[in-house]
Amino acid sequence: MTRGRFITFEGIDGAGKTTQIDALEKHLREHGIEVVRSREPGGTPVGEKIREMLLNDEMTVRTETLLFFAGRAEHVETKIKPALERGAWVLSDRFADATYAYQVGGKGFSSEETEALEAWTLKGFAPDMTVLFDLSPETAEKRRHVRAGEEDRFERENKAFFEAVRAAYLDRAERNAERFLTVNAGDTPEAIAAVIKEGVARWL
Ligand code: TYD
Secondary structure, eight states, rough: OOOOEEEEEESSSOOOTHHHHHHHHHHHHHHHOOOOEOOOOSSHHHHHHHHHHHHSSSHHHHHHHHHHHHHHHHIIIIIIIIHHHHTTEEEEEEHHHIIIIIIIITOOHHHHHHHHHHHHHHTOOSEEEEEEEOHHHHHHHHHHSOOOOOOOOOTTSSSSHHHHHHHHHHHHHHHHHTTEEETTSSSOOHHHHHHHHHHGGGOO
């Protein structure tokens, strides 16, 4: 049995990740592949409890970063790795790059400390491919407003915050070019889906 692939989806809130995760899931199933959908924060029972705290409770950025990695440790060990080992592909709405974008880029938390925490928690484990949905904060905000539901603690941040998050994501993509696939989230859903299909074609 060949090991499955781990694909993550990143970008500022409102970039349109869900539509594309749905499309890739369908495409992979058509190839007879088992697909496991997941998300961060969350993805496991413990992770979902941590998610509630992260989205609703005020805390320091250090506490927040530790909680994101605590949930991630549980996610990788109990869900992602077992799925990959049985040959399933895991599609995760966000993973470790989000911590570099939001906590380091957006909130100024130390990148060295985040790297140390990542090395300690993940021991080199990383996605096979990361799709980054790049979009201006203005467009993302408009899209978020047409979406129903209340904003969480992160979505209430200002434009400068989202600019910094976007820049940090683009910097991550540049430094990890071998696994990043950056798409223009302003393109049509069909065009973006085609780029993503092409990105995974080498494994099918
Ligand atoms: P998400 O589930 O994408 O929010 P929504 O359900 O509203 O689409 O993610 C929740 C928020 O958590 C999002 O604003 C990004 C933030 N986040 C971080 O700040 N750091 C992280 O490491 C992760 C995974 C998410």
